[in-house]
Amino acid sequence: MIRVLVVEDSATMRYHLREALTEDPELQVVGEAVTGEQAVEMTGRLRPDVITMDMMLPGISGLQATEHIMAEHPTPILVVSSADRQELFSTYNALAAGAVDVMEKPRGDESDADWSPRLRRTLRMVSRIRVITHPRARLDGRAKPAPAPTPPAPVTPPHPSAMAVVAIGSSTGGPAALTELLRELPANFRTPVLCVQHIAASEQFAVAFSDWLAGQTGRNVRYAQDGVPVRSLAGQVLLAPPDRHVYLRDHVIRLSDGPPRHSCRPSVDVLFESVAAEYGAMAAGCLLTGMGRDGALGLLQMRKRGAITFAQDEHSCTVYGMPREAALIGAAMHILPPARISARLAELHPAAVRR
Known part of the structure; x- marks a missing residue:
C-alpha cells in the first residue's frame, strides 16, 4: 500500500485527486491538507509515503511547506501545478528545494483524457524515490552537513584551450x-x-x-x-x-x-x-x-x-x-x-x- 497525503486548498481539485487515486487499490489517501501549515504537521504525524503538493496555499505557501518537509521529515513530493506563470516559478523553486517531480493540473480539454492514469503512474514512481534531508535545509542549521568528499585529482584537458x-x-x-x-x-x-x-x-x-x-x-x-x-x-x-x-x-x-x-x-x-x-x-x-x-x-x-x-x-x-x-x-x-x-x-x- 502506498500512503498518499493530498495537499490542495481547492475542494474541486481535491475531489479530482481523490477520484483518480481511488481507482488504484494500492494507493491510499491517508490525509488531506488545505494549508501549508497543515501539510507540514500532517507529514510529521502521518508519515505518508508520498505527497501531492499544490503551490498556491493559504498560510505558508506550497514552496515553504516543501522546504519545511524536506528539512524535517523528508518525503517524496509530487508538485501538482497549474500553468500559471507565477505558480510555475514557485514550482521550479520547489523542485530546487527537494520536490521530486511536477505534473500539470487538468486543463479542462482533451489532454485530460489520460490525466488520472498518468497521475497514478507518476505517484508510484515518485513514491519509490529515496529522499534525504535537502541541502537547502542545512543552510540554517536544521541539519548537519555531510562530510566533504576527498578532492579528486586535477583535471588535465587533452587539448588546452580547445573545449568547443x-x-x-x-x-x-x-x-x-x-x-x-x-x-x-x-x-x-x-x-x-x-x-x-x-x-x-x-x-x-x-x-x-x-x-x-x-x-x-x-x-x-x-x-x-x-x-x-x-x-x-x-x-x-x-x-x-x-x-x-x-x-x-x-x-x-x-x-x-x-x-x-x-x-x-x-x-x-x-x-x-x-x-x-x-x-x-x-x-x-x-x-x-x-x-x-x-x-x-x-x-x-x-x-x-x-x-x-x-x-x-x-x-x-x-x-x-x-x-x-x-x-x-x-x-x-x-x-x-x-x-x-x-x-x-x-x-x-x-x-x-x-x-
Whole structure:
C-alpha cells in the first residue's frame, strides 16, 4: 500500500485527486491538507509515503511547506501545478528545494483524457524515490552537513584551450542540479552549454523553466533552434525543446521528432552521441541526477572519443539512476557533485573554439 497525503486548498481539485487515486487499490489517501501549515504537521504525524503538493496555499505557501518537509521529515513530493506563470516559478523553486517531480493540473480539454492514469503512474514512481534531508535545509542549521568528499585529482584537458562545447543531461532532480552547476561556472565562461532536461512537455512549463533557470543562474538560457551554428553560441545555455531531440551535425544545432530513446524525447543519448561524433576530445559531457539509463551509453561514447566526462555523485543526486549507469560502465572519468563539476570545467580553459 502506498500512503498518499493530498495537499490542495481547492475542494474541486481535491475531489479530482481523490477520484483518480481511488481507482488504484494500492494507493491510499491517508490525509488531506488545505494549508501549508497543515501539510507540514500532517507529514510529521502521518508519515505518508508520498505527497501531492499544490503551490498556491493559504498560510505558508506550497514552496515553504516543501522546504519545511524536506528539512524535517523528508518525503517524496509530487508538485501538482497549474500553468500559471507565477505558480510555475514557485514550482521550479520547489523542485530546487527537494520536490521530486511536477505534473500539470487538468486543463479542462482533451489532454485530460489520460490525466488520472498518468497521475497514478507518476505517484508510484515518485513514491519509490529515496529522499534525504535537502541541502537547502542545512543552510540554517536544521541539519548537519555531510562530510566533504576527498578532492579528486586535477583535471588535465587533452587539448588546452580547445573545449568547443559542454553537453549536459539530467532528469528527476535536474532543476536543482542544473542550477547549482550553471551558477558556479565563472562569469566569463564562454563555451556553449547544450542541455537535455527531461521535464513536463507543455509549452507553458517549458517557457517558464528556461526563464526560471536564467533568473536562478544569471546566464543566457534559451531553447535550441534548428540550424544555428555552434560557433555563434558563445556564453549561451541551450535547452532541448519539449518533445524534440537536439543534436549536432556539421557543427550546427539540429532538432528532430524522431523516435524516443529509453522512452525519452528529448534523449540525452541522442545529444551525447552527436557531440562525441562532432567534437570528440574538444567536448565535455556531464550526466546529472535522474531515473533510468538515458545518457550513460552516450557519455561512454564521448569518453571513448577523448572528451572529459563527469557523472554526478550519489550523495548529491535526487535519484542516482542515470549517473549510476554511467559509473557502472566506466563512462565517467570524474564523479562529483555539481559545484565541483563546475570547478573542473572552469579548469578546461573554456574558450569556445571557432569551427
